[in-house]
Amino acid sequence: MAGDRIATDVIVVGAGPVGLMLAGELRGAGADVVVLEKLTAPTTESRASTLHARTMEILESRGLLAPLGDIPNDRRGHFGGIPLDLTLPGRHPGQWKVPQTRIEELLGQWARGLGADIRRGHELTGLTMTADHVEAAVRLPDGTTTSLRAGYVVGCDGEHSAVRRLGGFDFPGSDAERELLRADVAGIDIPDRRFQRLAGGLAIAARRPDGVTRVMVHEFGARPRGGQPGFQDITDSWKRVTGEDIGHGTPLWVNSFGDASRQAARYRDHRLLLAGDAAHQKMPIGGQALNLGLQDAVNLGWKLAAEVRGRAPEGLLDSYHDERHAVGRRTLNNIRAQALLLLGSAEVEAVRRIYAELAAGSENVRTHLAGMISGLDIRYDVGGGRHPLQGRRLAQRDLFRAGRxxxxxxxxxxxxxxxxxxxxxxxxxxxxxxxxxxxxxxxxxxxxxxxxxxxxxxxxxxxxxxxxxxGTPKRQSDRTTTRNRSTDMSSRLTGRTALVTGASRGMGRATALRLAQEGALVAVHYSTSEEAAEEVVELIEKDGGRAFAVRAELGVAGDVHELFLGLENGLRERTGTTDLDILVNNAGVMGGVKPEDTTPEQFDRLFAVNAKAPFFLIQRALKNMRDGGRIINITSGLTRFANPDEIAYAMTKGAVDQLALHFAKLLGPRNITVNSVAPGITRNGNPVFGIPEAVEQMAQLSAFNRVGEPEDVADVVAFLATDEARWITGSFVDATGGTLLG
Known part of the structure; x- marks a missing residue:
């Protein structure tokens, strides 16, 4: 066996929508994940295209709806081909049409952005489970093999799942007795048909905006053919059922699906788990299969992440099987009933009429069927609780963060x-x-x-x-604050982690102290003065907070890499993860050189520290930053207030302002805010602040007739780091004390 053995928390097998959704959920909750996919490139087959209301809510809560743009919506659905109004209370009634290829693309970008390691052309060939890990044998694109070690392996690899087979999972149920042929065909012009039942079978046709028509056909009484059909099989069957010839069209995709119905007896076997079609095989009637799998992933992700991080209470991971197996069984039952109504011949007509009367004439029946199909009626047994909301979903879209x-x-x-x-x-x-x-x-x-x-x-x-x-909370010390206005330390940032660059003095020091007072674990960055940085750490710890120092000289080759080595080691030692919630880009160098005296070397140094370093710090931090994170860049009032002696310096800070504007747009789908804070004249240790006459003159520039203190700026930064500032992003925050008022 060639190759090295790579350790990770979780291996997800399968890079379809379910595997990618799970990878994103795991990374968002702080677990390391490697995704293995035997295909070397994403499939171009259209496959599923329907998202239901509950899945739309989930995608919205993760910031994933906006990138999809305007999505076609139809409040009409069906139950076994019988029209059904799917409207229920909620933000996304009905069904929404998004090609599976687009869902895969979006979820892949999301998971990668969170730091998931997605490896295509990697095929799982063997599994060995021990008491504390799983060894996965993997065939690489060049034909060689390697072994990957993980705490857990999750099969999201479809109805022919290698994880299910290699793991020996029981998969009871029934084989297909009927099948539906389907194809996407270009170059044909036939009437749209919505579950049209004809003498010889069922015909469905829907022309897309791009001119491609999806056709589906079933001949009553026909048995599954035992293999994938060719386009000729579909054209022959279509002609027998409808009398129309579509043979002149160009097939873009051809396949069939049967009414097999199987469900894994257990979704978990020690360190192996199943999700999506790996756990349940069913006919994809009404688009329920994709939605069922995505919801499996969201249920499992935070529980498995808590397990690998050592924070899961007893029984939490087992609740994945308990909750989702019951939902899967119920979904399979409704799909089997729909398959009989949809593909049965004359013998089901009487039952179809009764169903149609009930669905149209009874609101209770309609809402029951619509809730079952949409996923909005799911209620988990979460123990006790009399209130009707207990165990049900809360469609809160703005405040949820993966894993929290x-x-x-x-x-x-x-x-x-x-x-x-x-x-x-x-x-x-x-x-x-x-x-x-x-x-x-x-x-x-x-x-x-x-x-x-x-x-x-x-x-x-x-x-x-x-x-x-x-689980049991981590022990937290009783803490008191040195701030005059409060005797108790706030907890608005409890559980968050923060990196403040240039935190050994001035505004950076004040910001580190302030974030720690709010409960954050703070990485105190410094370039040269280790003693000053350790003093900041000591002050934080003396007041009951948590901090550690990390060194890296910014503006030189390898600066970001060196900083994050120290940062991740410090975070892992104290939290068990490398998750980062807050980045404050404070470190910078002043110019102090007139434009006519500025050398190219001085100019390059200013830009390297003040503009280049923040950009690449943000780029690197996004691999660690959880959804809902905060990025705050310290800029300057000089980008709005002219000082000819600081042209080069002001140029660097103008560049920093652009970071907030453009990164805010990029990171909005992850609920990460990015803002600029612009201090004015603020005490920074410069000897000029020891000259009373100079201070008095500078104070006159402020609306408050005083110079700024580092704490004035730190309080603004702390606010932007909290949940209260979640609706502020891409902003230039004037923290000059009114200097820019003119």
Whole structure:
């Protein structure tokens, strides 16, 4: 066996939509993941194209809807070919049409952006499971083999899953008795048909905006052919059923699917797990298969990440099987019923008429069927709870972050913020937006997959629910603050990690202290003065906070690499992961040289430290940054206020302003905000601040008639790092004390 053995937390087998969704969820929750896909390039086959309401909610909560643009929507669906209005309360009623190729492209970009390692042309050929890891034998594109070691392996590799086969999973059920032939055909002009039942069979035709027509046909009584059909098989069958000749068309894709119905007996076997079509084989009627798989991935991702990070409470990972196996079984049952109604011949007509009458004449029947197909009616058994919302999804779209729970509070329940603070590294606490919490409730606790596990209407304490779903909190010291205005340290950033560059003095030092006071673990970066950086760390720790120093000289070759080596080592040692939530690009050098005296070397140095380093720090940080992160760049009021003695310096800060504008647009889908903070004249250790006359003169430039203090700027940065600033991005924040007012 050739190659090296690479260790990772999780190997996901299969780079289809389900595997990529799982990879993104795992990375967003802090787990390392390698995705293996035997295909060397993404498939061009259109396959599934329907997204249902619950999947749309999930994609929106992860910031993945906006990149899809305007999506065609149809509130009409069907049950076994019988028209059905899918409208239910929610933001995305009905069904939405997105080609699977586009879903794969989007999820692939998302997962890679989060740091997932996706390896195409890598085929799983063997599995060996031990007590503490799994060895995966992999065939590489050049035909050689290697071995990858992981804590867990998840099969997302379809109905012919290698993980299911190699892992020995039982896969009971029934083989196909009927099949539906389908093809995407260019160059034909036939009437659209929506589940048209003719004497000889079923015909479906839908012409897309690009002129391609998808045709599907079933001949009543025909048995599956046992292999993939050719285009001639489809044209012959279509002509027998409809009388139309489509043989002159150009087939772009041809396949068939049968009504086989199988489900893995267990979705988990120790360190092996299954999701999507690897766990359940069914006829993809009504587009439920893709949606079922994506929802499997979202249910599993945060639980598996908690397991590999050592934060999972007992039984959490097993709840994946308990919850999703029941949902899968129910979905398979409704698909089998639909297959009979759709593909049965004259003997099912009486039943079809009864179903049609019920669906059209009873709102209860309609909402029951629509809820089942859309996934909006799923209610997990989360233990106890009398409130109707318990176990159901909460479609909160703006505050969810992958891998993190959410405690939503109304104004009357703010005292729970302190109770939940020990779980702050896994659970965000936020004020409930209007209408998101039912009026009879004051607070709800929501899992990372969007399902409610506690409300304040229950008898159980919130700490019981937090412990059950998020484990025992990490021990946190009782902390006091040195800030005059508060005797207790805030917890708005508890559980977050931050990197502040140039944090050994001035505004960087004040910012590091302030973020630590808010509960963040702070990496204190310095270039030369180790003693000053360690002093900042000592001050933070003395006040009960957490920090560590990391050194790297910026503006030189290898600067970002050196900084992140130290950063990741420090984070891993203290948190078990390399996750980063906040990046403050503060480090910089002043010019102090008149334009006529500026040399090319001085100019290059200014740009290397002040502009180039922040760009590449952001680029590198995005591999570690979780969704919902914060990037704050320290710029300067000199980009808006002329000082001819600092032209080169002002140019560098103008470039930094552009980082916020353009990165904000790029990172919006991940709910990462990027902003510029522009200080004015601020005490920075320069000897000029020791001259009273000079200070008085500088103070007159401010609307407040004083010079700025580092803490003035640090408070602005701290605000932008919190959830309260989640709606601010791409902004230039004037922190000059009114100097720019003129």
């Amino acid at each position: 729970g959410l405690l939503l509070l109304t104004p009357g329940a703010e005292e729970l913020r302190t109770v939940a603070a020990p779980w702050g590294d896994l659970v965000d606490t936020a004020a409930a937006p209007p209408g998101d919490v039912p009026p009879d409730l004051g607070a709800v606790l929501v899992r990372p997959d969007g399902h409610v596990v506690w409300t304040d209407a229950e008898d159980t304490a919130i700490t019981t629910a937090l412990t059950r779903w998020f």
